[in-house]
Amino acid sequence: MFKYFYRIYDKFDRKVFAIALLTDANKSFRPNVYEYSYFGTKLIYEYNMYKLADQNEVELEQSKNPFSKAVLAGIYMNRTKNDDKRRALFKMKLMREVIKGNGYSRASVSALFYFIDYLLQLPKDLEKELNHTMVPLIQEEASHMIHHNLEDQSPTLAEVLAVVRSEGEKEGKEEGKKEGKREGEKEGGIIKALSIAANLLALGMEPDIVAKVTQLPEEKVRELQNNSKE
Structure with a gap:
């Protein structure tokens, strides 16, 4: 120090x-x-x-301060040294509260996930089960997190968001192919194609893939991407 x-x-x-x-x-x-x-x-x-051993657990659980989650992670670590299944439940509980935390910045969420991952480490089978459970939670409560830089994410967060991205891209491609082809044959279909392209870009899909799916010129898709960043 x-x-x-x-x-x-x-x-x-x-x-x-x-x-x-x-x-x-x-x-x-x-x-x-x-x-x-x-x-x-x-x-x-x-x-x-x-x-950590001096702190009041009830007060920490009721606190809105994100630091309280880090303190609880340490308390749960000591309590579950010989009980991996119980540790997994505590880890899920903390991560759920972090995601649902009102006003938590993206930096705070990423930092807390790193700390929780570090202290509450699990065997691979339980970690995989936890990641699977986290997918719908993130989709419902924190879809904006999909746009995080993967390099800045904890192992759990990176794994879960990768699954969310993959599922979103798969659904987006299928929807884009159907909607793009159908609307392209109608008057005003270009507007719908642009809307689909914007949604696919928001999911993190590359512009060249979006162009192929929506049958829009790649230059138009890149222009749409640049406009969304402004």
Whole structure:
């Protein structure tokens, strides 16, 4: 922590607030200082300490603060060390609450999923089952998350959104082929094709594929994509 402190302080020349988040269950383990001494040179680095074992679980569950979910993840980790199935239930509960959290930013959601994934690790079979259960939840509660950069997502979130994307693209292609062909033969069909193209682009489909599905010029599809970003 001291190394992080002086590197941040030196690089950005900003005041640094440090806090150690202790996830262990040992209430007597409460380090809050680092000391260095060498041939008359002495350094004492004190920092804030936040112990998960000290926290009130009921208050955390009722809190709207996203940090409360991170604290609960640590509490659940200690409680389920020898019970993977119970841990999976706790993990699902937390992730569901994070997705449904009112006002949580995308950055907060991604950070919380990373933390929950790290602390509440599961065997592959239970992780796969959890991911499968998460798919409809994300589709219903947080479809906007599909547009996240996969590189910024936790393992669980990336896996679930990949499935959502795949299913959405498959449905979009079938719908696009049917609607595009039918509406293309009618007056005003171009408007419907553009609408379909916009929906497919929103799902993350590449412009060249959208052009083939809707039978629109690729230049027109790319123009539609650029306009949607403005």
